[in-house]
Structures are given as structure tokens and as C-alpha cells.
Amino acid sequence: MRKHIVAGNWKMNKNLQEGVALATELKEILAAEAPNCDVIIGTPFIHLATVSELLKDSCIAVSAENCANHDKGAYTGEVSAEMVKSTGAEYVILGHSERREYYAETPEMLKEKVDLALANGLKVIFCIGESLEQRENNEQEAVCKAELAGSVFHLSAEQWKNIVIAYEPIWAIGTGKTATAEQAEEIHAFIRSCVAEVYGQEVADETSILYGGSCKGSNAPELFGKPDIDGGLIGGASLKAADFKAIIDAWK
């Protein structure tokens, strides 16, 4: 069966000391009460090495929130997939709507990032999702399918094993507006059917598809109760250990 996953995305929050404190608290909480799902925390680059070392013998995996679309060289300020991997991180979040929108990341650039991440042994949490305007025009399926086709459907079935999809409707991110569990399930099932078209039903059934967008302890049980929702990518509610734990507990 496919993995159930709760992944945090700290975004640009927490200085190094605060991040270490949060990771330490999470580690202790989950050591006392083992989670019933995979747990990942996505942190800014500067935390990766320290937090990876801290969580080495824990059940928590570490993810970057981005990597460069070049393998190395004169790209001042960029961080390569190889560098991310060398910190001990296992995952990288790519294609987040904030990066697409504020840093003009195109499907072609994301495709390069995905290829470099996989070539360097990272697993990818690949984000897709429509804007409010696209949802109002009923374009959510076309948008999600195009985002998959543009950046990840060129992968081989073997490479695909290292891909987790996160469906994040942009209108629900950080807004307090969650997609209803029914709305989310409908599109998750559609996304799984797109994966099946390219890789076959068996691979599609093994693909974890996470929901993201104002997911919290109060709505996670209903969302995760749907057959095609395999967990969550959590922004705001991943910044406090108790809030994040409440979402992890939705799998109990």
C-alpha cells in the first residue's frame, strides 16, 4: 500500500535556533508516541545540515523547500540538489505555487530541478494546484494535468517511485479556506487517474498524493479519511509542534 505522509513546510520561518528547538520538540514528542504515518519536515536551507543530524536516528525525515535548476557553477546564491543531499536531507519540495508565482519558476525550470533532484538521490514532493480564478472557471483538472505533464510525466516508472504529489489549491494556501474533503477527493482521484494514464494503475495506486492548503488538526481527519488523500503538506500548522502533532494524529 502507498505511504501515508504528513510533511511540514516551514517556508521562510524560524531562525536556526528556533528551527532546532522545533525539530527537537517534535523528535521528543514522536519518540514518546510513534506516528502512524511517515513524517517529513521541510526547512529552509540553513537548517538542513543541523536538523538532519539532529533527526538522524528518529522517524522524521528532512526536506529542502527548493533547489537550483543547474548542477553547479557560477549561480550566486543558489543551492544545488547535490548540496541539499550532502546535508543528509532526503527530500526536496519543488513546484510550490509561491515559487512559481514569486520567483517565476516555469514548468521547464521545474523539470530541470526534478531531474537534478532525482539524479542526486533526493525524493521530490512535487506541488500542483489551481488559482481561485482557475477554480471558478472549472479549470482545476486541466491545470493540474498540465503541471504534471510539464515537469514530471517525462520520468521513467522507476524514477516515479521517488515522486510524491502534493495538490495545493492556491486559494486555500494560508487563507484559512480549506477545500472541502469532497472537493479535494474529487481532484485527487482525477490526479491519480492522470498518473494511471501514463504509468498504469498499479503505479498510480502506489503514488502518495498529499493535500495542502489550510490543513489543520480540526480538518485533517475528514480530509485523510478520503480514499485518494494520502496525507498533507502543511504550512502554518507545521510551525508549532502541538499543531503539527494534531495533524499526524489524524492517521491514528
Ligand code: PGA
Ligand atoms: P498552509 O500552507 O498550510 O499554511 O495553507 C500549505 C503550503 O503552502 O504548503
